[in-house]
Amino acid sequence: MAVAEKAAQKQAQPKETTNPYESMIQRFDVAAKIIGLDEETYNILKAPQRQYVVSLPVAMDNGKVQVFEGYRIIHNTSRGPSKGGIRYALEVNQDEVKALAAWMTWKCAIADIPYGGAKGGITVDASKLSLGELERLTRAYTRAMVDVFGVDKDIPAPDVATGPREMAWIVDEFSRMQGSFQPGVVTGKPLHLGGSEGRVEATGRGVNTAALEAMRQMRLDPRKATAAVQGFGNVGSISAKYMEDAGLRIVAISDHTGAFSNSKGISIGDAIKYRNANNGVLKGFTGGKLISNEELLALDVDVLAPCALENQIRQANAADVKAQLIVEGANGPTTAGADKILQEKGIIVVPDILANGGGVTVSYMEWTQNRFGYYYAEDEINKRADRSMSRAFENVWAVGKKYKVSMRIAAYIFALEKVAKAVQSRGHY
Ligand code: GLU
Numbered sequence: 145m146a147v148a149e150k151a152a153q154k155q156a157q158p159k160e161t162t163n164p165y166e167s168m169i170q171r172f173d174v175a176a177k178i179i180g181l182d183e184e185t186y187n188i189l190k191a192p193q194r195q196y197v198v199s200l201p202v203a204m205d206n207g208k209v210q211v212f213e214g215y216r217i218i219h220n221t222s223r224g225p226s227k228g229g230i231r232y233a234l235e236v237n238q239d240e241v242k243a244l245a246a247w248m249t250w251k252c253a254i255a256d257i258p259y260g261g262a263k264g265g266i267t268v269d270a271s272k273l274s275l276g277e278l279e280r281l282t283r284a285y286t287r288a289m290v291d292v293f294g295v296d297k298d299i300p301a302p303d304v305a306t307g308p309r310e311m312a313w314i315v316d317e318f319s320r321m322q323g324s325f326q327p328g329v330v331t332g333k334p335l336h337l338g339g340s341e342g343r344v345e346a347t348g349r350g351v352n353t354a355a356l357e358a359m360r361q362m363r364l365d366p367r368k369a370t371a372a373v374q375g376f377g378n379v380g381s382i383s384a385k386y387m388e389d390a391g392l393r394i395v396a397i398s399d400h401t402g403a404f405s406n407s408k409g410i411s412i413g414d415a416i417k418y419r420n421a422n423n424g425v426l427k428g429f430t431g432g433k434l435i436s437n438e439e440l441l442a443l444d445v446d447v448l449a450p451c452a453l454e455n456q457i458r459q460a461n462a463a464d465v466k467a468q469l470i471v472e473g474a475n476g477p478t479t480a481g482a483d484k485i486l487q488e489k490g491i492i493v494v495p496d497i498l499a500n501g502g503g504v505t506v507s508y509m510e511w512t513q514n515r516f517g518y519y520y521a522e523d524e525i526n527k528r529a530d531r532s533m534s535r536a537f538e539n540v541w542a543v544g545k546k547y548k549v550s551m552r553i554a555a556y557i558f559a560l561e562k563v564a565k566a567v568q569s570r571g572h573y
Contacts, residue, residue, distance in 0.1 A: 160459040160481035164243035167454075170480035172246075175556035178547055184572060185564045189249075192242055194218040198288040200266070202281045205274050214285045216264040216292050216300075219245035222566035225296050226262035227252060227504060229303025229332075230285075230310070233453075236265035240454070244303075247475055247497050248504070250559035254536050255501040257508040262298050264289070270305040282310050286317040293318060295328040295515070301507050302332040304453070307378065308344070312337050328514035331507035340510035341522035342529065343503075348382025348451075349526065350502015350533045351473040354494045355383075355447055356390060357537040358469050362492060367391035370445040372405075372467070374398050374437065375452030376426055379473040379500065381416050383449055388412045392447065396432065396440045400452075401425045403440040404432030441465060450477035457482045465491060472496040478552075487550050495552040497559065498540050505532050 161167055169190065176186050200212045215238060218226045228248035241263050249261030266285060270278060292298050293314075302311060311333045319326045327338030335341070342349070359366055371392045373384040376399040384394050394412055396405040399419075404410065410431045418429050441448065441457060442464040450456045451473030457465060459481035470486065470493045472478065478486070478493065486493055506529050513519050544554035 160479060162455045162458070162479060163239050164454050164476045165239040165246075167476060167480045168243040168246050171483070171552060171556050172560070174553055175560050178549065178553070179557055179561060179564075181560065181564060185567050188567055188572075189220060189560070189563060192217050192219040192245055193221060194292075195238070195242070196289065196292055197238065198285070200281060200284040200288060202277060202284055204277055212266055212268050212281060212284075214264070214266045214288060215241045216289050216298070217241045217245040217262060218292075218298060219261040219263075220249040220563060220567075221260035222563060222570055223249075223253060223260050224258040225260065225294070226298045227257075227259035227301070227331075227507065228261055228263040229301045230264035230266070230306050231303035232266050232268050232270040232305040232310075234267060234269045235453070236267045241265045244475055249563060250556060251497040251501045251504060253559040253562040254498050254540065254555055255505045255508075255532060256536065257505060259299075259504070259508065262300075263303070264300055265303075278310070279313055282313040283317045286314045287321065290318065290321050293329050295326060295511075299328070299507075299511060300330045301504070302378070304377070308332060308334040308339060311339075328511050331510040333510070338510075338514050340506055340513055340525060341520065342525040343506045343510055344378065345382050345386075346506035346529060347379045347473065347500050347503035348384075349386055350505065350529065351379065351383040351449060351451070351471055351499055352386035352390060353502065353530055353533040354499040354537055355387060355392075355449070355469065355471045357534055357541075358471065358492055358494050359447075361541065362469065364446060364468065369393070369447060370395045371447035371449060372396035372440050372443045372445045373449045373451060373473075374403075374440055374456060374477075375450065375474060376415070376419060377451070379503075380449070380451035381412070381419065383451055383471075383473050384412045385416065387447070387449070395445060396435070396443055397426065398437055398440050398452075399426045401427035402429075403435045403437050404429050405435045405440065405443065406432035438464075443467075447471060450474050452477070455479055457486070459485065462486055463489070465489070467491065470494070472499045475500065483550065483552055493550065493552055494537070495555045498536055498551070498555045501536060502529055502533050505529050
C-alpha cells in the first residue's frame with residue numbers, strides 16, 4: 145500500500161470514543177457529508193430539541209429519602225411525536241440518553257413509522273430496589289414528566305430494566321394527573337391494559353428477521369449456521385429463540401453474570417426456563433461451558449448478535465471478531481472506531497437503528513390500536529411487523545449498494561434524507 149494511501153486511511157479512522165453521543169455524531173457526520181446535507185439542517189439535527197434533567201426524591205423502605213437523577217431527551221419531532229424507551233441503569237447519563245434519543249429518530253425513519261425520537265432514563269440499579277421503591281420511583285419520574293409525555297407529544301416505552309410493569313405504573317400515574325384514562329401515552333403495556341399482542345417479542349423477532357434477510361443476501365443457509373448471542377434480557381433471549389427456531393445453532397449466550405458456550409448448541413428454551421427460575425440471571429447455568437464475554441465476542445461463529453449494552457465491540461477487540469455477520473439487537477454495541485475494522489474484515493453489520501427497529505414498529509401498532517380502540521390478533525401484528533422489517537432491510541441494503549458504503553452508513557443516509565426532508569418542508573424561522 146502506498147504511503148499516501150496509508151496516511152489517508154489513518155486519517156479516515158475516527159478517533160475511538162466510548163461516548164455514545166460522539167459515536168452517533170461520527171456516523172452522522174459521514175452520512176451528512178455523503179449526501180451533502182446543508183449546514184442549517186445539519187445543525188438542527190445534530191443537537192437534541194429539548195433536554196430535561198430532573199431530580200426525583202423517593203421515600204425508601206428504610207424511611208429515608210433518596211434522590212435519583214432522571215432524564216428525558218427529545219431529539220427531534222419533525223416526523224411526528226417523539227418516541228423512545230426509558231432505561232433504568234447505573235450507567236445512565238446525559239450523553240448516553242442524547243445518543244439513544246437520536247438513534248430513535250433515525251430508527252423511526254428507517255422503520256417508516258411517523259414518529260420522532262426521544263429517550264429517557266434514571267441513574268439507578270433497579271435490582272437493588274424493592275418493588276415498592278421501584279413503583280414510587282417510576283411514579284415520581286412520571287409526575288416530573290407530566291408536561292413532557294403525551295399521546296400526541298412524547299410516548300415512552302420499555303428499555304433496559306423496564307417492562308410492562310413499569311409501563312402500567314406510568315399509565316396509571318399519568319392518567320390520574322390528566323383525569324382520564326390515557327393508555328396511548330406509553331407503549332409496551334401489559335395486554336390487559338391496552339398492550340399489543342406481539343410487543344414483548346417484537347424486538348427479538350425483528351432481530352431474527354433482519355439476520356435472515358442478511359443471510360439471504362450473503363447466501364448463508366440458516367440451517368447450517370451458528371450464532372453467539374450476547375445479552376439474555378428481553379432482546380437477547382427472544383432473538384436467540386427465534387434464531388434457534390429458524391434453524392441456527394446457538395453456540396453461546398451470556399448475561400452480566402457470565403457467558404456460556406456449547407459447540408453442540410444450547411437449548412434456548414431450557415436457558416429461558418433456567419433464567420426465569422433463577423432470579424432472572426444465567427449464573428450457574430449448566431447448558432454450556434463458562435467463558436468470558438470477550439471470548440464470546442471472538443467465537444468462530446457465522447452470526448454474532450450483541451443484544452446487551454453499548455461499546456461491546458471496540459477498536460481494541462474488533463479485529464478478534466470472527467463472525468461473518470453482526471446483527472445489533474442492542475443500541476450502540478459497536479463503537480465508531482470499530483466500524484472500519486469490521487468493514488475491512490468484510491463483516492456485514494446490520495446496524496442497531498435497523499436491526500432492533502421491530503420493537504418500536506409494534507409500539508406504533510400498539511399506539512394506533514389504543515387510538516382506535518380496536519385490537520388486532522397476534523398473527524396480523526406479526527405479519528405486518530415482519531413485512532416492515534424486510535422492507536426496511538431492503539431499503540437500507542439498496543442505499544448501501546448505491547453509495548458503496550457499509551450498512552451502518554447506509555442506514556444513517558436513509559434516515560437522514562428522510563428526516564432532513566421533514567425538517568426542510570416544515571420550514572425554518
Ligand atoms: N426501547 C426500545 C428501542 O430502543 C423501544 C422503543 C419504543 O418502542 O418506543 O427501540
